[in-house]
């Protein structure tokens with residue numbers, strides 16, 4: 001059985017002091033919820049402090065990006081080794097990075113390989129725009145993104161990945177995909193693509209999150225779906241009570257408590 005995984009993508013929010021306060025507020029309540037992996041993805045500046053706060057617990061820490069080179073003259077970038085000093089996860093290819101920072105399927109693939117070389121678990125983001133959705137191109141777009149992201153990876157590497165399906169029109173809009181829609185893309189598109197590129201056991205092992213306006217009021221329905229193994233949570237992960245509730249509802253939806 002796949003272990004559900006909830007990750008909070010804090011984006012460009014929270015100073016170090018605010019990050020410490022938020023994690024301190026959530027830590028004990030989150031640790032009391034069984035069977036669900038919980039990951040904080042703060043801005044780089046706050047990562048060392050957050051990592052210290054959760055050290056020795058089962059709470060995970062992730063970066064929101066990395067660069068693929070090991071070191072060198074790359075002003076402003078953070079290497080996979082630097083991330084791995086504090087983190088066990090890294091979000092790769094978020095739609096905001098693709099849209100505002102020029103990330104392509106090729107850079108996403110390079111970053112995934114660099115992360116894996118440092119034993120980081122990539123949370124690989126895919127998802128279609130509203131325009132593509134309205135043009136009926138969701139399936140082909142997401143399939144192509146998954147194919148490109150996984151290019152050159154072994155089945156064992158893919159089995160350990162987390163893939164987040166995040167329709168761009170649902171991110172930060174308050175308008176989540178319906179549970180049926182999200183389930184269809186997570187299952188019949190993302191997992192099916194992994195099965196066709198590799199094999200069924202690999203597809204059965206990879207964990208697939210839904211992301212885009214997850215909140216306590218829609219968690220139970222989304223997470224009850226068999227192909228949705230967790231969530232990548234933006235706005236609601238910045239509110240301690242909401243994120244705790246989302247994790248609790250996930251545990252319940254998966255029959256873990």
Ligand code: PGA
Nearest residue numbers: 171172212213233234235
């Ligand atoms: P949201 O963001 O939950 O605020 O919609 C999700 C994401 O971008 O990962």
